Amino acid sequence: MKVKIHTLFQYLLETVDAQPEAIVGFSLAESPRLGEFLDDLDPDLSLDWNNRDFSGLPELKAHVLAQAGLTGICTPADVLVTAGAAEANYLVLMQLLQDGDEIVVETPGWPQAEVIAKAKGVQITRVTRQEAQGWALPLDRLRDAVTDRTKLIFLTNPNNPTGDLMDRAALEEIVEIADRVGAWLLVDEVYAGLEWDGPRAPSIAGMYARGITTGSVSKALGLQGLRTGWLVCPDAELIRDAVILRENASEIMNIMGEVIAEIALRPERYAPAMDKARAEGSANLARMNDWVAAQEGLGWVAPRAGLIGLGRLLDDVDSDAFARFLLADPYRTFLLPGSSYDQPQHIRLGVGGGKAANLDDGLARLSRALRDYPKAGG
Missing domain, CATH: 3.40.640.10 (Type I PLP-dependent aspartate aminotransferase-like (Major domain))
Known part of the structure; x- marks a missing residue:
């Protein structure tokens, strides 16, 4: 039995040395120390x-x-x-x-x-x-x-x-x-x-x-x-x-x-930890919903549960090409392309990470990249 690499893991391996300055797509709650x-x-x-x-x-x-x-x-x-x-x-x-x-x-x-x-x-x-x-x-x-x-x-x-x-x-x-x-x-x-x-x-x-x-x-x-x-x-x-x-x-x-x-x-630990994760996740989700609504090149169905969802890139933008564009200068921001989940016109958006995720910075960089990305026929 030979296991072949999946697109998701392949992208992670290929970008592990990219050293992004921001991440949009945290998939877990803020990690304790x-x-x-x-x-x-x-x-x-x-x-x-x-x-x-x-x-x-x-x-x-x-x-x-x-x-x-x-x-x-x-x-x-x-x-x-x-x-x-x-x-x-x-x-x-x-x-x-x-x-x-x-x-x-x-x-x-x-x-x-x-x-x-x-x-x-x-x-x-x-x-x-x-x-x-x-x-x-x-x-x-x-x-x-x-x-x-x-x-x-x-x-x-x-x-x-x-x-x-x-x-x-x-x-x-x-x-x-x-x-x-x-x-x-x-x-x-x-x-x-x-x-x-x-x-x-x-x-x-x-x-x-x-x-x-x-x-x-x-x-x-x-x-x-x-x-x-x-x-x-x-x-x-x-x-x-x-x-x-x-x-x-x-x-x-x-x-x-x-x-x-x-x-x-x-x-005695689990209940407050879950309350914190839900409060921070809910707050970040509200910010994400407002942010997506303000973007001309993006739409999404907000997650009903969990810390991630799929944003749909408009204008036939390929998610792999866009993710690499976003990772390069001057944006230096990491996210997973939707091809990792057989959704090549989507990107994974995350609301995890708590306050440490600095979501606003990542979203600001992503907004700029959406505006700057070359449009088909442009």
Whole structure:
């Protein structure tokens, strides 16, 4: 199996040395500093593994269930702590999918599932979200796409990268679609908890026997560098298979990631941290909405949840060319082109990063670049 590089990661690799002076598109909340956790860290902590549970610190697993609303619905045995949601997704994709299987994915969506599926010789069926419909997942097309050969449905909720949000009723219908053919259903919830116009949706692991919830502390809590996430599934065999695969990859979790994540998810810390992330994200989103409305060369459907959305470049502007134009002098500003999500006329706009993101500076530079960019036929 040879994994080919995805457009998103390729652009990141190609621009890593660009040293931009501004960034528009922060995808996570403002990151805390290590000093904020020092009082709760034991200086005698062994830097060996946790010595208690191969599937993760028991206290951390309990917090994972609590924040997802799964306490009493799922058990700690249903939780596996992983190196971020990316590893959680990877473990599921690698263990469930075999050559000749079929997977149904959304587009735009998080590209990881498609990358792995292609490498494994899996048949991929895409269900397209349309901007004209507010990026909502078309459930009628999902129903048509799922067949008796479908092994796995891979979705994100809130959607990454559009910020669309599926509610309980939509998820119940998706469960019915999956159950009709016995398919597994994975819902990546890395942006859960950052909803702007509705309540947090229920986690799929609590709704379906073959439901898999993945998440992490990376986005809403800004703790991306901990590389600590999880998968939750009531199927004991899937959890065991994931543990076995992880044993032959990362093997065990890093103890510092587990311990700091456990501290961050304690109720007395988690609630105010989420309040702060929501307040700062909401304020930045309001500024972004006002800014987009004032731009002649840009439009967007504001995200209903999460910290990123897709802005549509008008006048047939190619996002790759524009992103590189923006990264050069005199703008020196980084953003991801929409081609990273199969949307070549879009750019990713983010409202994360808190006050430290200095969003106003980035938007001012982006406004100038939109005005200066050569128009077709100009």
